[in-house]
Amino acid sequence: MPPPADIVKVAIEWPGAFPKLMEIDQKKPLSAIIKEVCDGWQLPNPETYALQNADPTNFYITEKNRNNIKNGSILRLTTSPAQMAQQLHERIQSASMDMKLDALKDLANASRDITFAQEFINLDGISLLTQMVESGTERYQKLQKIMKPCFGDLLSFTLTAFVELMDHGIVSWDTFSVAFIKKIASYVYKSNMDTAVLQRSLAILESMVLNSQDLYQKVAQEITIGQLIPHLQGTDQDIQTYTIAVINALFLKAPEEKRQFDEKNVNILDCPLTEMAHILAQKQLRNIILTNVIRSPKPINDEMAHQLYVLQVLTFNLLEDRMMTKMDPQDQAQRDIIFELRRIAFDVECESNNSGSIEKRKSMYTRDYKKLGFINHVNPAVDFTQIPPGMLALDNMLYFARNHQDAYIRFVLENSSREDKHECPFGRSSIELTKMLCEILKVGELPSENCHDFHPMFFTHDRSFEEFFCICIQLLNKTWKEMRATSEDFNKVMQVVREQITRALTVKPNSLDQFKSRLQNLSYTEILKIRQSERMNQEDFQSRPILELREKIQPEIMELIKQQRLNRLCEGTCFRKISSRRRQDKFWYCRLSPNHKVLHYGDLEESPQGEVPHDSLQDKLPVADIKAVVTGKDCPHMKEKGALKQNKEVLELAFSVLYESDEYLNFIAPDKHEYCIWTDGLNALLGKEMTSDFTKSDLDTLLSMEMKLRLLDLENIQIPEAPPPIPKEPSNYDFVYDCN
Numbered sequence: 062m063p064p065p066a067d068i069v070k071v072a073i074e075w076p077g078a079f080p081k082l083m084e085i086d087q088k089k090p091l092s093a094i095i096k097e098v099c100d101g102w103q104l105p106n107p108e109t110y111a112l113q114n115a116d117p118t119n120f121y122i123t124e125k126n127r128n129n130i131k132n133g134s135i136l137r138l139t140t141s142p143a144q145m146a147q148q149l150h151e152r153i154q155s156a157s158m159d160m161k162l163d164a165l166k167d168l169a170n171a172s173r174d175i176t177f178a179q180e181f182i183n184l185d186g187i188s189l190l191t192q193m194v195e196s197g198t199e200r201y202q203k204l205q206k207i208m209k210p211c212f213g214d215l216l217s218f219t220l221t222a223f224v225e226l227m228d229h230g231i232v233s234w235d236t237f238s239v240a241f242i243k244k245i246a247s248y249v250y251k252s253n254m255d256t257a258v259l260q261r262s263l264a265i266l267e268s269m270v271l272n273s274q275d276l277y278q279k280v281a282q283e284i285t286i287g288q289l290i291p292h293l294q295g296t297d298q299d300i301q302t303y304t305i306a307v308i309n310a311l312f313l314k315a316p317e318e319k320r321q322f323d324e325k326n327v328n329i330l331d332c333p334l335t336e337m338a339h340i341l342a343q344k345q346l347r348n349i350i351l352t353n354v355i356r357s358p359k360p361i362n363d364e365m366a367h368q369l370y371v372l373q374v375l376t377f378n379l380l381e382d383r384m385m386t387k388m389d390p391q392d393q394a395q396r397d398i399i400f401e402l403r404r405i406a407f408d409v410e411c412e413s414n415n416s417g418s419i420e421k422r423k424s425m426y427t428r429d430y431k432k433l434g435f436i437n438h439v440n441p442a443v444d445f446t447q448i449p450p451g452m453l454a455l456d457n458m459l460y461f462a463r464n465h466q467d468a469y470i471r472f473v474l475e476n477s478s479r480e481d482k483h484e485c486p487f488g489r490s491s492i493e494l495t496k497m498l499c500e501i502l503k504v505g506e507l508p509s510e511n512c513h514d515f516h517p518m519f520f521t522h523d524r525s526f527e528e529f530f531c532i533c534i535q536l537l538n539k540t541w542k543e544m545r546a547t548s549e550d551f552n553k554v555m556q557v558v559r560e561q562i563t564r565a566l567t568v569k570p571n572s573l574d575q576f577k578s579r580l581q582n583l584s585y586t587e588i589l590k591i592r593q594s595e596r597m598n599q600e601d602f603q604s605r606p607i608l609e610l611r612e613k614i615q616p617e618i619m620e621l622i623k624q625q626r627l628n629r630l631c632e633g634t635c636f637r638k639i640s641s642r643r644r645q646d647k648f649w650y651c652r653l654s655p656n657h658k659v660l661h662y663g664d665l666e667e668s669p670q671g672e673v674p675h676d677s678l679q680d681k682l683p684v685a686d687i688k689a690v691v692t693g694k695d696c697p698h699m700k701e702k703g704a705l706k707q708n709k710e711v712l713e714l715a716f717s718v719l720y721e722s723d724e725y726l727n728f729i730a731p732d733k734h735e736y737c738i739w740t741d742g743l744n745a746l747l748g749k750e751m752t753s754d755f756t757k758s759d760l761d762t763l764l765s766m767e768m769k770l771r772l773l774d775l776e777n778i779q780i781p782e783a784p785p786p787i788p789k790e791p792s793n794y795d796f797v798y799d800c801n
Contacts, residue, residue: 069130074115074137075102091124098138111141118666121176126664128679145171146180150189158215165218172225179231187232190223195240216248220261227268234272239279242269246283249292256297263292263303270310277314284311286346293349298365301354305368312375313507351520366513373515374508380526381505383453384495388445395452398459399441403429405462406473432477434486444488449504450495458491460527461534468531472538482548485541487534489551494534497559498526501566509710511731517571528573533562536580543585557588564591610771611764618763622756626742631655634735635668636728650678651728657746658684660718662726686720690743698727716740 067087072080081101085094092108099107112122115135121142122130130136140148149171152164171177194216227234248254248262266284269276284307292304350372354365361369388395407429427438435441445455462469476484499505519525537558546554561583570576633652650673651662663678693699696717711729714736718726730736737755744751 069134070132071130071134071136073098073112074135078102080135085130087127087130091122091127095138102138104138109141109144110138113137113139118173119170120174120666123176125679128663129677131674131677142174142177142180146177146184146186150181150184150186153189153193162215162218165215165222169218169221169225172222175229175231178226178229182226182231187223187226187236190219190226191237191241193219194223194244195238217255217257217261220258220265224261224264224268227265234269234276237269237276242276242279243283246280249284250288252291256300259292260299260303263300263307267303267306267310270307270314274314277311281311281315290346290349293346294353296353296357296359298354298357298359298362302362302365302368305350305354305365305372309368309371309375313371347520347523351517355517355520363513366515367511369520370512370515371508373519374503374506376519377502377504377526378506380453380499383456384449384451384499384504386452387448388442388452388455390440390442390446392442395455396442398455399430402433402458402462405466406433406470430488433473433488434476434484434490435488436486441488444492447492449499450492453499454492454495457495457527457530457534458488460524461491461531464527465531468535472535476538483542483545485538485546486548486551490537490541491530491534493551493555494537494558495530497555498530498533498562501559501562502526506709512710516566516569518573518576521572525573529576532573532577532580533558536561540585557585560588607768607772611768614764614767614771615760618760618767619751621763622741622759623745623751625759626738626745626751627653627657629738630742630746631657632672633661634731634739635665635673637731651726652678653684653742653746660684660726682718682720682726684746687718687743687747688721689719690716690740690747690749691719692716692740696727697725698729716743718743 069085069087070082071085072082074080081098083098083101091112095110095112096107098112099105099110104110113136114120114122115137119137120126122136139145149164149168153161153168155161155164168181172181226232245262245265248258249266254262266280270280286308289304289308292300295301350369355361355369390396403426423439430441431438433441435444437443445452472485473487476487519529522528537554540558540561541554544550544554544557561580564583565576565579568579570579630653633650635648635650638647638649648665648668649662650665650669651660652673652675653660654675660682661675661678662680662682665673693712693715696715698717699712699715714730714733716728716730716736716739718728720726728739730739734755737753741751741753741756
C-alpha cells in the first residue's frame, strides 16, 4: 500500500552525527517537526533551529515552501534564520580581518535566501553594509598595498551581500545617501579595480538608476561616458555587459529634455537633448563597441545581445523627436532645406533671384518641385506636415543629396525626364519610405524585456539610420523600374519594398554592404517567386461545396484545439517574475490539474528542467472561483508606474485571472506562443471563445490538412487499418554504388 500523499520520506543531516531517516507529515506544523528532530539528537532550544535544503542553494524550509520537499530529499538541521542573521550581524563587525572576511563570505551566500534576508534586514543590516562601504573600508585601504587580495575579497563579498539583499525588493532604493553613491561610483572609475568589485558596483549603479528617479539624478552627476569607456575596451564580457547596461539605464531613465551627456567630463544633466544623438553616434564609442564587443572572438551571450539590442533601440528612439515634428511651411530656415534639394538636383538650371519676373520664378520652382516628386508642387513644405515621419523624412532626403550626390542626381533626373507615366516620385517615396523604416525599426517604442534582436550593421556607421535610408531609397527606385510601376501602383511598390527590406534583415547582415548585397538578390522577380511558392503551399478553396465542408469540419477541429490547449495547461508553464534587474531571474510555475478543476501554482528557486509535480506547488485556485480573464492594459500589474510596465511587448504578454471579489493571479507569459496557449485554455475552461492568433493559425492549418485528406482521390484504393510491416534487411549490399 503506497504511503499517504502528505507523508514524505527524507534524510536529515546534523554536523558530527549520522544522518537521520524520517517521515515528515506535511500536515504537522514545521515547528513540531523541528522539535522532533532536535529531540532525537537531544538538542535544547528547538526554536533556535531550522531546516535547510542540503544542496548548493542552502535555502531554508518554511511553511510557504515546505510542499517543495520531495521523497528522497536531503535536509540539514541548522541555525534558524533569525539566529544566523544575529550571528553574522555581529561577526561582520569583528575587529579581526580574517573573521570579518569569513563572515562577509557567509553573508553573501546566505543573502540569496529571502527568509534569511528578511531577518538580516530587520536587524538594519542594509544600513550596516552601506556604512561599511562609506567609511569602514577607509582604514582597510591603508592596508591595500600589503593585503590587496584580502581587501578585494572583503569589498567584493560586502557588495555581493548588498546586491543579493536588495534583489529581494524588501528595501526601497531611495534610502541611500550621496556618500554611498559616490563610493560605489569611485570603484567604477578607479583603475586596476578588482573585477568582482567592479562588476558588483556596475550592477548597483544600474539598479539605482532603474529603481529611483532621485537616484538617477545623483548617479548621473557622478558617472561620465569617459569613465565607462575603458571597461568596454577590456576582454571580460561580463564587465562589458554591465557597463553597457549602466549606459542603457541612464539613457532610459533620463528626462526627455535632459537625455544627454558629454563623453569626457560633462555629466548627463548638463547637456541639451540635441547632444545625445551626437554622443551615441560618436565614432569612438561606436567603434569601441563594434571592435571590442560585436567583433570580439568570443561569442555574444544572451545578456550582452539584449543590452546591445536595448542600446540600438534607444539610439533609434533619438529620432522620435524629428519624426513627430511637423514642418512649419512659413519657417524660412526649413524652406531653405527644400531649396538646397532643388539646387543640388538642378544646379545648371538655377537662376538668380533677380532674373525674370516673380511669376516666372514661381513657375520654374513649381516645375522643379514636380520633378523632385513632391505631392504639393506649389509649396512642398506641406508634404512634411504629416507625422510620422515629419521632419525626419526631410533630414534623410538632405543627407542623401549631400552624401550620395551622384546617386541622388541620377535618381531625380532619371525620373524627371520620363514622359511615360512610369516616373518614381523622389519626394513622396522618401516620405513614405522614412515612415516605413520607422515602423520596421519600431522608432519611439521602449525596448522589449526579452528581446535579443540587435543588428550588427547598425553599429558600423555613425549615421546608420541615414545610410540605411540611402540604400533603401535606391532599392525603391530599382524595384519601381522592375515593376514598371505608375503612380497608381505606389502602394504596391511600397509593399514589395517592405518585404525586400524585412527579408534582408532576417539574416542579420554584419555590415551595410552585406545588407545591400542581400537586397540585390531579392529583386522583384525573386519576390514574385517566393510569393508564388508560399501561395502554392497555402491553397485557398473558395467553391461553395468546399466552404460547406469546411463549415461542417470546423467544430471538430475547434474541439481538437481546445483539448490541446487544456492538455498544455495540465503540463504547466514556468513564468518569470519581472524585476528591474534581469540577471537575477526568479520563477513561479502554474499548471492545471488533470481533472481541469484546480490551478496549482507556486514559487521556484530556478527554472525547472521539466514538469513540476502538483504536490510541490503550494497554492491552489479552483477553476470554479475564476470570474474572468483580463489581458494587456486591463491587468492590475500593468497599471503600475515604471518604464518596464509601459513596455508594449510586455503588455502584449500580460494576462490576469480574476477570482473572488478583487483578487488577481497575475501572469507575464515567456513568449507569444505561451500567452496564446494560456489565454485560450483559460477561456475554454470558462466556456468562452478562443480568439488568439495562434488559434486562428492552428484552425487554418488543421482545416487545410483535413480538407486535403478528405479531397484525396481514393477511389478503389483500400487504406489499411494497420501500418505496413518494415521489410527485412537485404542479404547483402552489393547493389550500393558509391558516387564518390
